[in-house]
Structure formats: C-alpha cells, structure tokens
Amino acid sequence: MEIRSKIWLEIDGETVFGSGRRALLEAIVIYGSINKAAQQINISYRKALSYIQSMEERLGMPLVNRKTGGKNGGGAVLTKDAEVFLKKYRLLEDGINETIDKKYSDIFGLENKSGKGV
C-alpha cells in the first residue's frame, strides 16, 4: 500500500496553480519557448497560452515575457515574479510530499509498503 497526494492553489474557487502549471513554467525555463514547453508536457500551444493568461490574470502579475516570435512562437522567459512564485510553490509541494511520506510511514508502518495489510 502506498500514499498518493495532490495539492493545488485556488483563488475564489478556481485553480490558479498546481502540478501541471508548475510543469509548464519549469519547461519554459528549460526550453526557453512556450511552444517547446507545451510539446514537452503534452499540451497544445493554445492550451499553454490559455494557462499562462489565466494564471497571470488570477495572480495579478505577468509570469512569462515573450520575445518577438518566429515560426515556433519565439522565445520566452519567466519574469522575476514568476521565478519567486515558482520557487515558493516548489518548496511547498516538495516539502508537503516529504511530510506526507513521513506521516504515512509513522502511522501505517513500513511493513505495509509492499502491499496488503493494515
């Protein structure tokens, strides 16, 4: 038996950030392009733009600076605000995952990792 978890951030009941949007921003850092980042995480370019736009609107700050595009939609870099936000979210998500694993193993015991039984 193993524990699984999912966290996300909401504003007024709407998702504003979670593991998918984290992956998108991280891929933009790596590939320097919204188009390549979208391909990498298996979403369309249009979907990526829509994620970015809704995140920027809901968080009230610019997240991605787009350079003048070529056929691949041009280059893109995260804003300083986006970097700070992403760093905080990583700290949150990774810290929570660690705590969850520890609590699970404290309460249910290591003997359950293999499969059945309480």
Next chain:
Amino acid sequence: MEIRSKIWLEIDGETVFGSGRRALLEAIVIYGSINKAAQQINISYRKALSYIQSMEERLGMPLVNRKTGGKNGGGAVLTKDAEVFLKKYRLLEDGINETIDKKYSDIFGLENKSGKGV
C-alpha cells in the same frame, strides 16, 4: 489565495481508500446501516456495497459486519480491523491537512489568504 489538497491510498495502482470511502465508513458508524450511510453521502446502495467489497478485497480483511437485513438492508457495524484502519487514516489525513495549511502559510504568508498576490 488558498491551498487545496487530496490524499488517497493505493495498492498496485488502484485506489483502496480516500476521503469518499472514509466518509462511507464514518457514516456506517453513525447510521448503523449501509443503506442509510449511502443515502447520507449521496451514493447508491449498490455503489456502497461495491466500495466495501473492493476495499475488503484489496486490504485483505473484512471491514463491515452486516446483520440480517430487513427492507433497508439490515444493520451494519464496522469490524475491529476497520475501526483501527479508519482511526489511522483519520490521524493521517487530519495531520496532513494541518501540516499543509501551516506550510502554506509559512511559505506564502498570511497576507495572501484574502485573495490575489504572491
């Protein structure tokens, strides 16, 4: 902005327990009947039975003792094993929720609880 989370337990990639199944077992404790418990959490009696059966199979232990039924499907009580399991899961889920809220407020700061901003 606020944090949301969800945890669940899996065995071999299949969900074996989570907040819905927790609610079902807790409702059985309160109402003493699978049928009433199912109504209370807005699932069908058939669905409740299917949840119980799959949990019992995957966890490898009986969870619910059914008394001889009447028109409402008879009474039902949790087994001792189910009580122990439920207690552990509550401890896990409630403890995790508390930790998540604390980590969120440590990292993102209390000033964000009201809405927008990093």
